[in-house]
Amino acid sequence: MGKVTGFKEFPRSAVPYRAEAERLGDFDEIFSGADPEHLQTQGARCMDCGVPFCQSEEGCPVDNLIPEWNDLVYQDEWRAALDRLHATNNFPEFTGRVCPAPCEGACVLGITEPAVTIKNIEQAIIDRGFEEGWVEPVAPRQRSGFKVAVAGSGPAGLAAADQLNRAGHAVTVYERADRIGGLLMYGIPMMKLDKHLVERRVDLLRQAGVDFVTRTNIGTKAAVSTDHMINLMEEGRDETAYLSVEEVLDRYDALVLAVGATEARDLPIPGRTASGIHFAMEYLTRSTQSLYEKSPSSINAAGKRVIVIGGGDTGADCIGTALRQGCQSIVNFELLDRPPNERASNNPWPQWPLIVRSDYAHTEAKHRFGKDPRNYSLLSKSFLMGDQGEVRGVQTVEVDWSRPSDGAPFSEIEGSEREWPCDLVFLSMGFTGPEGTLLDQLGLESDSRSNILAQAPDYLSSRAPVFAAGDCRRGQSLVVWAIREGREVAEAVDNYLRKRSEISAVA
Ligand SMILES: Cc1cc2nc3c(=O)[nH]c(=O)nc-3n(C[C@H](O)[C@H](O)[C@H](O)COP(=O)(O)OP(=O)(O)OC[C@H]3O[C@@H](n4cnc5c(N)ncnc54)[C@H](O)[C@@H]3O)c2cc1C
Ligand code: SF4
Known part of the structure; x- marks a missing residue:
């Protein structure tokens, strides 16, 4: 295991992202470099609890051997940790960056204390492996003929x-x-x-x-x-x-x-044919293409008032991209209610905690515009069109999820109708x-x-x-x-x- 009393001695300390002010100025990765000693201390927090829910079905879907590599990192055995990591995960450099880390939601230490920073440790192991030249192609000894x-x-x-x-x-x-x-x-x-x-x-x-x-x-x-x-x-x-x-x-x-x-989910409400309304994937794909080609994206949020309809990773990525392109303002509509701050009683450990989270792009928007861009319980009713057929706004109404109505799991709140002016809309509804x-x-x-x-x-x-x-x-x-x-x-x-x-x- 890590250090026998490590979980009592050391508090959780996640590797921070680069400061918002700095990272909003580029499309470089949001991650800051991790100090190996810091990660050894974090690995020392692993209790080797005996029944590692972190690597069970409720935790890591690839059954990563988490307590084993936590301990190896604590022991400064990075090469061996890499081998254990690759035993179950072909691409830890991807999951170490983008995984929402259900393992941490299922960490036994997480019942009473903040969970081990498993994802940070995973990223550090594989990044070190590449830096040291330990990651090599694995070819078969013999071909099957198939x-x-x-x-x-x-x-x-x-x-x-x-x-x-x-x-x-x-x-x-x-x-x-x-x-x-x-x-x-x-x-x-x-x-x-x-x-x-x-x-x-x-x-x-x-x-x-x-x-x-x-x-x-x-x-x-x-x-x-x-x-x-x-x-x-x-x-x-x-x-x-x-x-x-x-x-x-x-x-x-x-x-x-x-x-x-x-197949992207559409929003077939009045005004959908207005120009300036795009599926999130169209926007994100063009943005990455333009960065490759070092030319401005053909869908560019610079100077525009942007509305992102829908949340999740895709919605957050649209927000992060629009901010980097220099949008004039950004708001995000969520149809669902705001999740609770703490686990609800019907969402116990080791399930994935259904709580409100702030993704990188939400804190960036708050940094730039002074407030969280997310607006919950909002139903989009129609797009408003300008003289040239361009989108100029979205009409919404607030919904009440505690009062189902005919054919819908919510009811519309009378008098809560509102118009939101905009120049660009990104649809991110899954x-x-x-x-x-x-x-x-x-x-x-x-x-x-x-x-x-x-x-x-x-x-x-x-x-x-x-x-x-x-x-x-x-x-x-x-x-x-x-x-x-x-x-x-x-x-x-x-x-x-x-x-x-x-x-x-x-x-
Ligand atoms: C914007 C966005 C952000 C996300 N962020 C995260 C995140 O932070 N963390 C996370 O864990 N997950 C995230 N996800 C989800 C994650 O990316 C997907 O679950 C995952 O990529 C699915 O992998 P896949 O291999 O099944 O399919 P995909 O990654 O979708 O790959 C399918 C590929 O098949 C190709 N293809 C389709 N049809 C054909 C055909 N007929 N012939 C040849 N090729 C074809 C497509 O072009 C595509 O390249 C995100 C998803 C989106 C859209
Ligand atoms: S962060 Fe890594 S260890 Fe945790 S669930 Fe994702 S892949 Fe598994």
Whole structure:
């Protein structure tokens, strides 16, 4: 364990982000460097409680061996800590930065004291590993002769590719976008995850033998018609190539769909056709593209009054991006009530605490404009249009969640109607699932939430040998869950192929 009395001696002390005033001036990562001794002290707080809920189902979805690496960090054994970390997590440099850390919500110390700073320690271990040159490509000793195609290069596709390659199968990852990484590349913005880190990991996978093909759409030509892809093409990018599933299955022994849940939820209220209303993903994708190309983004919040409708990570990332572009003002609408400050009695430990949190972008907005941008229990009723068809405001009404009304879980509060002037609106109300056209064209069954039906642990869709994992199977989720599903689908494909080869050996 860490230090026997460490949890009594040392208070929790998370590694701070860079100061708001500094980080708002750039798109560099928000994280400040961590002092190794500080992290050793924080690792010493781990009680090695015997039943580590942090690495159980309620805690870390990839079952990271948290008490083991906490202790190794405390002992100054960083190399060994890295090996234990990589044993369960293919990409700790991503989760160490962007994971909401359900492990900390389930930490046993957290029942009576603030939890161990698990996520900080994870990030420090992997960052040190890269600095020291300890992270190397892992190629298989021997090839199986099987070929597997993976569609989609987000964390689920990348984790599946890594594991399948290690198992000896020849893996090709097909991605319809121009860069590899899925939402790690276009979605999560630069300041939360530097794109060089994504490229560095992809390079390692390439060196280990994984093939990557970009701008290639698997299964459906229509899938290219999501807003952000259309816009990329309008900006003069090459048309994306197309490979039918029949062609893929002719060339490969199995196909893993890791195509994400990219169908954005719309807000079909009056005035929706006004210009200046964009899906969050369109905005965030263009912003990252423009940073790559060192040119201003074609959707730019500079000098504009911005409204973000919807919360979560995506809403916060729109706020953080608009602030960095120099917006004139920013407000955020949340339909739900403000969460409580403390766990409610029906949300006990070790469940994920459903409490109000301030993400990096909320404190940044407060720093710049003096107040939290979030406004709760607000229903958007219509967009107001100017003479040129441009959005000039949003009309809202407050809702009362304690009083359901006909057909709605809330009622509108009379007299609470309000107009909010704006020049730009970003819609960040989540995703409804994978694009329907892909499922239709493949003739795949979907579940009740319109995700691809492919039950764990075999992850097989209704059409063998097509497997599915990540957001397209479980619905919009987290990077750490995508990594877990990528690892598990790889195991399922490996079992499937080995069984098939045993059958053909007998025949
Ligand atoms: C703005 C934003 C911020 C987020 N922030 C966080 C965060 O801070 N922490 C966190 O844990 N999670 C966060 N998430 C959620 C997280 O990014 C996702 O849960 C995760 O990326 C899902 O991984 P995936 O591999 O299943 O799919 P994705 O990452 O969505 O990747 C799917 C890939 O498949 C490609 N594709 C789709 N169709 C085809 C096709 N037919 N052929 C070829 N390629 C195709 C897509 O272009 C895409 O690159 C965020 C999500 C968003 C949108
Ligand atoms: S991946 Fe997430 S849940 Fe798991 S240890 Fe890291 S921060 Fe915690």
